[in-house]
Amino acid sequence: xxxxxxxxxxxSLRGASTNRLLMLEAARRFGEAEFIEGDLRxxxxxxxxxxxxxxxxxVQILADQIAAADAVIVATPEYNKGxxxxxxxxxxWISRTKGTPWxxxxxxxxxxxxxxxxxxxxxxxxxxxxxxxRPLLLTGPEVMVxxxxxxWDDQGRLINELNAKALDDLMQALRHHAVAHRSA
Numbered sequence: 317x318x319x320x321x322x323x324x325x326x327x328s329l330r331g332a333s334t335n336r337l338l339m340l341e342a343a344r345r346f347g348e349a350e351f352i353e354g355d356l357r358x359x360x361x362x363x364x365x366x367x368x369x370x371x372x373x374x375v376q377i378l379a380d381q382i383a384a385a386d387a388v389i390v391a392t393p394e395y396n397k398g399x400x401x402x403x404x405x406x407x408x409w410i411s412r413t414k415g416t417p418w419x420x421x422x423x424x425x426x427x428x429x430x431x432x433x434x435x436x437x438x439x440x441x442x443x444x445x446x447x448x449x450r451p452l453l454l455t456g457p458e459v460m461v462x463x464x465x466x467x468w469d470d471q472g473r474l475i476n477e478l479n480a481k482a483l484d485d486l487m488q489a490l491r492h493h494a495v496a497h498r499s500a
Contacts, residue, residue: 320349320494323385325356327392327403327438334428334464337472338483339391342426342459345487349386349494354378354406361408375409382410383417387424387494388451394429394438399445407445418449420500422493424486426459428467434460452497454489457482 324339336353343351358374359365365372371379382388392399410417425442427435439460443453459482461467467476474480 320386320491320498321384322346322349322351322387322389322494323354323381324351324389324391325354325403325406327356327390327400327442329357329402333393334461334468335391335393337468338426338428338459338461338464338474339389340472341474342389342391342424342483342487345484346387346389346491347487352381352385354381356402356406358406358409361405361412366412371413372409375406376413378406379410379413379415379417382421383415385421386498387422387490388418389490390423390425390442390446392425392427392435392438392442394427394431394433394435397437398441399438403442404445407449411449416449418446418451420497421451422454422490422497423451424454424459424490426461426483426486428461428464430464432462434462434464436460452493454486454493457485457489459483459486 429435
C-alpha cells in the first residue's frame with residue numbers, strides 16, 4: 317500500500333536535534349508513505365487566548381494532519397526527566413480541537429537522549445500524556461537511543477545495529493497497524 321500517510325512529531329525545535337534525525341530515520345524505515353513533519357512551533361496554550369481567538373490556525377492544521385494520518389511517530393527528547401514543553405504544549409492544544417484526531421490512531425514513541433537510558437522517562441511520560449486521547453500506542457520494541465551524539469553517521473543515519481534493529485521492528489509494527497487502521 318503506497319498511499320499511507322505518516323505524520324511525525326519531534327519534541328525538539330532545535331535544527332540539529334537528534335530526535336529529528338531519529339524521526340526522519342524512522343520515517344525512512346517505515347517505507348513508502350506520504351510523510352509530513354508536524355509543526356510544533358505553536359503559541360503557549362492559554363485559555364484566554366482560546367476564548368478570545370479560538371483555536372490557532374497552526375494548531376488546527378496539526379490536528380487535521382494527525383486526523384488524516386494512518387499513523388504517527390512521536391520522537392521526544394528527555395528534558396529534566398520528562399517530555400519537552402514543546403511536545404506537552406502541542407498535546408494540550410490538540411486536545412482543545414473538535415473531534416478526536418488521536419482516537420485509535422497507531423502511534424510509535426521513540427527517544428534520543430544524551431544520557432545512558434536514552435530517554436526512558438520521557439517515553440513513559442509521553443505515554444501518560446497521550447493515553448487520554450485513546451490512540452493505539454505501540455508498546456514496543458522500545459527505541460531509546462542513548463549517548464545520542466555518537467549514534468549517527470554523516471548522512472544522519474543511525475549506526476548502532478541494536479537501535480537500528482529495534483527501529484526497523486517498531487516501524488514494521490507501525491506499518492502493520494497503519495494498514496489495519498486504514499482497512500477498518
